[in-house]
Amino acid sequence: MDEKEIKIKFGREGEPEAADSDLPREDADAKKLSAELEEMKQSLLRHQADFVNYRKRVEKESAETTKRAIGRVIETLIPIIDGFEHALAAHREAEYENYRKGFELIHKQLLENLARLGVERLDPVGKQFDPHLHQAMDRAETTEHEDGVILETFQPGYLFHGRVLRPALVRVAVHPSAASKGVVN
Secondary structure, eight states: OOHHHHHHHHOSSSOOOSOOTTHHHHHHHHHHHHHHHHHHHHHHHHHHHHHHHHHHHHHHHHHHHHHHHHHHHHHHHHHHHHHHHHHHHHOOSGGGHHHHHHHHHHHHHHHHHHHHHTEEEEOOTTSBOOTTTEEEEEEEEOSSSOTTBEEEEEEOEEEETTEEEEOEEEEEEEOOOTTTTTOOO
16 A cells, blocks of 8 residues: 555555445444344244144154054943953863963963053952942942942953043942931931
C-alpha cells in the first residue's frame, strides 16, 4: 500500500474516518444472519427432540403390540394346560405311571416357559378374595376362616405382565349371618 491509499482510508491525521457508508448495512446483515442461524439451530434441536420422542413412542407401541400378541397366544394355551391337569388327575393307577411321568414333565416345561414369558399362575387358596383376580363360583359358610378367604380353587387363574388373562374360579368363606340361619328379629 502506498501513502495515497493510506490517506484515503485514514484521513488526514491517521485516524479512521468517522463513518463508512457500508458498515451499518454490513452490521445489520451480520445481525440478521446471526439471528437466522440461531433460529435454524433452535429448529434443528426441536426436530431432533421430536425425532427422539417419535422413536421412543414407536418402540413402546411395538413392545406393547408384541406383548398383546404373546398374550393372545398364551390365552390359547391355557385350555391345553387345563387338559394336561385333568389328564394327570384322572389317571393315578400304577399302569399309567410312565405316561403320567411324561405328561408331568411336559406340563412342567410348559408352565416354566410361560413363566419366562411373564405369565403368573393364580392359585389363591388361603388368600383374601379379590374380584379383579378371582371369580367366586361358590361360597361356604364357616366360622373357621376369616370372611372372604378363598377356601378352594376350581380353576387356576393366569396373569400376563399384571393383566388378567383368566380369573381364578374359587370358593369363598363367608361368616354365617342371622338371615341364613333362619333367625328373624
